[in-house]
Amino acid sequence: MAVRAGLRTAAGLAAAGLVLSACAAPETLSASDDRVQVITTTGLLADLVRNIGGDRVNVSSLVPDQADPHSYEPSLRDVRNVVYADVAFSNYLLLEQQAIIKALDANLDAGVPNISLAEGAVKYAAEIIPLVENVALDTIWLGMRVRGTGEQYGANRASDVYLSGTAVDGPGDLVAYLTESFGNPAFYVDSTDGFDAADGYRDDTATLPPDAHTHMSWAFTEPGVYRLTMRATLAPAPDERPVDVGEQTFTFAVGVDPHAVPGMEGADVLGSGHADVTVDIDAGELYLLVDPQGGGDDHAHAEVLDPASTVIEVPNKALHEIPADEGFRFLGHPGDPIFQLPQAVLGRHVHGEIDPHLWHDAGNAISYVELMRDTLIGVDPDGAREYRDNANRYIGELEELDQHVRDTIAEIPESRRHLITTHDAFGYLGAAYDVQISGFVTPNPATEPSLADRRKLAETIRNLRIPAVFLEPNLVTRSSTLTEVADDLSVRVCPIYGDTFDDEVTSYVEMMRFNAESLRSCLSEPAEREQ
CATH class of the missing domain: 3.40.50.1980 (Nitrogenase molybdenum iron protein domain)
Structure with missing residues (x-):
C-alpha cells in the first residue's frame, strides 16, 4: 500500500532515536508498517477510527485507558508514536491537557493531517452546546411585559399599566427586584412585608407604559412550590382611576422537581430562554410570553403559555449564598442560601468556548465518523471503498445505538x-x-x-x-x-x-x-x- 510519504528526514529520525533511547516500551506505530499509522488523543477516538479503518489502519492513542485526558501528561513513548503518524485526530476545544496538544503539534511530520474533531464535525451537522460562564445564569430569564395598546380603555403612550403582586403562597419569601445602574435595587414584589390591601394597586407593583417590558431578578428564600397572584390595572391618564385588566396566579418550582408540583402534573415546564409575566391590555389577560431565542414580543419564536398549566422552574443551580455587601441585606443574612433567577440585560452570558464532550450524543459521534472517513480517504485513496463501506456499517450501528439510548432513558x-x-x-x-x-x-x-x-x-x-x-x-x-x-x-x-x-x-x-x-x-x- 503506497500510503506513506516516505521515510522521515534524518533529523527527524535522530530526534525519534533520542526518544527511543529514553523509553523501553515497545513500538506501537512504525515507519516499516504499510498500514496507515493513526495517532489519536484518546482511546474513544481510537475506537471510532478502528471501526472505519479496519485492517488498513494501525491506531494508537496518547491517553491510555482509565487515564483522564483533562490532566494526562504524555510520555516519551507517546511522543515517539506521534513522529510516525500519517494522520492525527484530537477532540480539542480544550478537552485534552495542553501538553497532549503540544506533543501532537510539535512532533507531527510536515503535511500530516492534524484534525480537531469537535470543531471539524460542525461541518458534518454536529450539534454543539456553549459552555455557560456561570451555570446560575443558564436559567429562565423572567421579566414583566405589557402587550398591546389598550385603545378600548382610551390608553395612549402616556398611560400607566400596573402589574401588582397581591399574594404569595409558598414556604418562604419572594422578592422580585431590578438592579439599577449603580447596583441599587428597585423592588417590584416583596412578600417580606406582606401585601397591604389599603395601598391598592401601588403596593408591590411594576409600573410600565403600554407595549413595554422590563428585566428583573426573582429571589426565593426557601425551596418549594410558590404561587404568586398578580393583578393588572391600567390608568389611561394620571387623573383617571385605574381599571382592572385581569388577575392570574403564576407557579414556581424552586429547587424541587417541576414535574411533580401537586395539581399540575403534566404541565409545561418553563426552564430556559427569555419569558415575561405579561398583561395583554387588548385581550384583558395575564399570561407568560415565552421566547427561547430572546427576540421579544414580535420574534417568530415567541409563544403564549397559560399560567394555569405552566410551572416556572427555579433549579438548584440557581442556588446562591447572600453576599456580605450591605446592599443585599434585603435578601437576608450574609452566607444564607437563596435561590435566584438572574436579571437579563445584554443577552446570553456564555464563554466563547464550546462544551467539548460532543460524543455523549450518538448523533455527534456519527459526525465524527464521517469526518474521520473523509480524512482517511484523503490519506489513503486506494482504500476509499473500504472506508466508506466500514463507515456505512458503523453509522448504522450508531443509529441503532442512538435509539437504544433514547428508549432506555425514556423508561425512567x-x-x-x-x-x-x-x-x-x-x-x-x-x-x-x-x-x-x-x-x-x-x-x-x-x-x-x-x-x-x-x-x-x-x-x-x-x-x-x-x-x-x-x-x-x-x-x-x-x-x-x-x-x-x-x-x-x-x-x-x-x-x-x-x-x-x-x-x-x-x-x-x-x-x-x-x-x-x-x-x-x-x-x-x-x-x-x-x-
Whole structure:
C-alpha cells in the first residue's frame, strides 16, 4: 500500500532515536508498517477510527485507558508514536491537557493531517452546546411585559399599566427586584412585608407604559412550590382611576422537581430562554410570553403559555449564598442560601468556548465518523471503498445505538431524570436524551470544590429527592466530595463513563449502552431515605 510519504528526514529520525533511547516500551506505530499509522488523543477516538479503518489502519492513542485526558501528561513513548503518524485526530476545544496538544503539534511530520474533531464535525451537522460562564445564569430569564395598546380603555403612550403582586403562597419569601445602574435595587414584589390591601394597586407593583417590558431578578428564600397572584390595572391618564385588566396566579418550582408540583402534573415546564409575566391590555389577560431565542414580543419564536398549566422552574443551580455587601441585606443574612433567577440585560452570558464532550450524543459521534472517513480517504485513496463501506456499517450501528439510548432513558420517570456527577461533562447526553443535568461537584475535574459547592450539592440532592449520583470510574480517587455527600444523605453512587474506557467498558458503543442502563437502573426507583 503506497500510503506513506516516505521515510522521515534524518533529523527527524535522530530526534525519534533520542526518544527511543529514553523509553523501553515497545513500538506501537512504525515507519516499516504499510498500514496507515493513526495517532489519536484518546482511546474513544481510537475506537471510532478502528471501526472505519479496519485492517488498513494501525491506531494508537496518547491517553491510555482509565487515564483522564483533562490532566494526562504524555510520555516519551507517546511522543515517539506521534513522529510516525500519517494522520492525527484530537477532540480539542480544550478537552485534552495542553501538553497532549503540544506533543501532537510539535512532533507531527510536515503535511500530516492534524484534525480537531469537535470543531471539524460542525461541518458534518454536529450539534454543539456553549459552555455557560456561570451555570446560575443558564436559567429562565423572567421579566414583566405589557402587550398591546389598550385603545378600548382610551390608553395612549402616556398611560400607566400596573402589574401588582397581591399574594404569595409558598414556604418562604419572594422578592422580585431590578438592579439599577449603580447596583441599587428597585423592588417590584416583596412578600417580606406582606401585601397591604389599603395601598391598592401601588403596593408591590411594576409600573410600565403600554407595549413595554422590563428585566428583573426573582429571589426565593426557601425551596418549594410558590404561587404568586398578580393583578393588572391600567390608568389611561394620571387623573383617571385605574381599571382592572385581569388577575392570574403564576407557579414556581424552586429547587424541587417541576414535574411533580401537586395539581399540575403534566404541565409545561418553563426552564430556559427569555419569558415575561405579561398583561395583554387588548385581550384583558395575564399570561407568560415565552421566547427561547430572546427576540421579544414580535420574534417568530415567541409563544403564549397559560399560567394555569405552566410551572416556572427555579433549579438548584440557581442556588446562591447572600453576599456580605450591605446592599443585599434585603435578601437576608450574609452566607444564607437563596435561590435566584438572574436579571437579563445584554443577552446570553456564555464563554466563547464550546462544551467539548460532543460524543455523549450518538448523533455527534456519527459526525465524527464521517469526518474521520473523509480524512482517511484523503490519506489513503486506494482504500476509499473500504472506508466508506466500514463507515456505512458503523453509522448504522450508531443509529441503532442512538435509539437504544433514547428508549432506555425514556423508561425512567421524567421526574427522576436528574443527573449529578463529578464535573460538567454530560450536557450533550442531557440535551439529546432528555436528562436534566441537575448538578456537579465542580465545572472541571481539576478544580477543587469549595465548601459552598458541597452545600449546594447536598441541597440539590435533598430538594429533588435524588436516589443516586454518578461517578466516573477513572475519577474515583479524586471524587471524595461526591462520595462523602452521597454517604451523608444515604444515596447510591453509580458508575457512568465520560471520556475513557477500562477493562469492563472497552468501546464507544459499550460505553453509551452502559451509561443508559446505569441511569435507568439507578434512577428509576425513588429515593428510600426520609428527608
